[in-house]
Amino acid sequence: MASLEIGIIGLPNSGKTTIFNALTGAGATVQPFAASEVSVNTGIAPVPDERLAALAQVEGSQKLVPPSIQLVDVAGLQRGAGRDGGLSGEFLQALRAADALIHVVRTFHDDTVFHVDGRVDPVADAEGVDLELLFADGILLAKRLERLERAVKVGQKEAKAEADLLAELAAHLDAGATARTFPKRGELPAEVVLELLTLKPMLYVANTSESGDDELVAALRGYAGDAEVVAVAGRFEAELAEIEDPEERALFLAEIGQEEASAPRVAAAAFRMLDLITFFTAGPKDVTAWTVRRGANAVEASGKIHTDIARGFIRAEVIGADDLVRAGSRAEATKLGQLRVEGKDYVVQDGDVLNVRFNV
Ligand SMILES: Nc1nc2c(ncn2[C@@H]2O[C@H](COP(=O)(O)OP(=O)(O)OP(=O)(O)O)[C@@H](O)[C@H]2O)c(=O)[nH]1
Ligand SMILES: [Mg+2]
Structure with a gap:
């Protein structure tokens, strides 16, 4: 798109x-x-998008990239x-x-x-x-x-x-x-x-x-x-x-x-x-908001980040931004069972924080 x-x-x-x-x-x-x-x-x-600053705080991100x-x-x-x-x-x-x-x-x-x-x-x-x-x-x-x-x-x-x-x-x-x-x-x-x-x-x-x-x-x-x-x-x-x-x-x-x-x-x-919907990638370097059309799957969403990531897509770890912010850290969210593993056909939801595993 x-x-x-x-x-x-x-x-x-x-x-x-x-x-x-x-x-x-x-x-x-x-x-x-x-x-x-x-x-x-x-x-x-x-x-x-107010979720951006909240996520940056959780991840200690240096840079914020809004939608x-x-x-x-x-x-x-x-x-x-x-x-x-x-x-x-x-x-x-x-x-x-x-x-x-x-x-x-x-x-x-x-x-x-x-x-x-x-x-x-x-x-x-x-x-x-x-x-x-x-x-x-x-x-x-x-x-x-x-x-x-x-x-x-x-x-x-x-x-x-x-x-x-x-x-x-x-x-x-x-x-x-x-x-x-x-x-x-x-x-x-x-x-x-x-x-x-x-x-x-x-x-x-x-x-x-x-x-x-x-x-x-x-x-x-x-x-x-x-x-x-x-x-x-x-x-x-x-x-x-x-x-x-x-x-x-x-x-x-x-x-x-x-x-x-x-x-x-x-x-x-x-x-x-x-x-449109917004999903995020978040880490210590940056938290970035990405935009896809509603209904896009995990592979399409990965393609927004990089075509190589879409091509080598294995799976995505997914958590809602609000859940992550509430939990305060990925470790805590994992303990609460909020971090999900999703495949290629997963339909990305507004506010998802994605961590994509891929082959190079
Ligand atoms: N006082 C006042 N002047 C304004 C305002 N907005 C625009 N102007 C003035 O109006 C003139 C035209 O503004 P533009 O933004 O160029 O208008 P435009 O619609 O792009 O015009 P075209 O591209 O020629 O069609 C400029 O002199 C602006 O400074 C406003 O909110 N208040
Ligand atoms: Mg003009």
């Missing part, structure tokens, strides 16, 4: 690159004006761009390659930052961008349907079932609903699943002023319905991401009355959206 990617979308100047920087600490250049060309920043955002997600920051989406032939190919390609989307919506007030409509209205902005995604999916479906209908005409009967299904989905999208809510989404062919933008899991980030913009955030939550909304004072947290000293960070946060940064909550929410 290639590493999973999350695309950041939103209107020009909504603060996508700023949020990207707050999440990754990458310090990418932010543009003061709407940029028209497609430029892409990619970076890694750590995902907070992470890969972010792709694309240029701003122009309203109307999804119609007439569609969003630019490069832009769509960047979005379609993403496994999930973070939709950045501006709630911050700042007269020096240009807004395409000259006002701050997060619900209208979010709706506008969501509509573009719907249009893009509509165009995709129309093209595919055309091909399928031609195939049906020349007698390819097997095309009929897919054409019917896609026509049903097209009607669903026309009514303004996303592919995520299409009751038969489980039956869609893989190529279509990969390309549909409104099928991707999505969460909203309200990019707020330092005051928090509570009313506007509440309005956005109302619009978002079941989708998660995380509020982040983007510019503030992008600056915060560059401060390493913990005391200095705490002082900086206290200035806006916050105890901790909000950006990590975005990373955590995005991680949950992808339905």
Whole structure:
């Protein structure tokens, strides 16, 4: 499994690159004006996991390696761009390659930052961008349907079932609903699943002023319905991401009355959206969090650590992180009978600490 990617979308100047920087600490250049060309920043955002520090304490580990997600920051989406032939190919390609989307919506007030409509209205902005995604999916479906209908005409009967299904989905999208809510989404062919933008899991980030913009955030939550909304004072947290000293960070946060940064909550929410699980390897040198899809077996998980370990896999010693932390040491956990020996087919569980035995 290639590493999973999350695309950041939103209107020009909504603060996508700023949020990207707050999440990754990458310090990418932010543009003061709407940029028209497609430029892409990619970076890694750590995902907070409190089991990491607890395990490090048990094992006396020197280094902590948290789980992470890969972010792709694309240029701003122009309203109307999804119609007439569609969003630019490069832009769509960047979005379609993403496994999930973070939709950045501006709630911050700042007269020096240009807004395409000259006002701050997060619900209208979010709706506008969501509509573009719907249009893009509509165009995709129309093209595919055309091909399928031609195939049906020349007698390819097997095309009929897919054409019917896609026509049903097209009607669903026309009514303004996303592919995520299409009751038969489980039956869609893989190529279509990969390309549909409104099928991707999505969460909203309200990019707020330092005051928090509570009313506007509440309005956005109302619009978002079941989708998660995380509020982040983007510019503030992008600056915060560059401060390493913990005391200095705490002082900086206290200035806006916050105890901790909000950006990590975005990373955590995005991680949950992808339905991934975390397992650990832990020793005196380091404790490392690894990411696999839910349902992965012990061999697949070993392959995350090293392909040689997967190839030479013999067995894995497994203990849940919480059990290990509670027991206080591996020796104690062994005495309690909590350390299990598992084979190749073992389905790895979230929080497992693995010690893989392998042939070289
Ligand atoms: N006051 C304030 N300004 C912000 C905030 N977030 C971003 N900005 C400013 O808004 C402008 C645009 O921010 P970017 O992060 O470049 O926005 P973007 O969505 O990446 O823009 P494009 O890539 O051009 O689509 C910059 O001048 C930022 O400093 C914020 O939370 N508060
Ligand atoms: Mg940008």
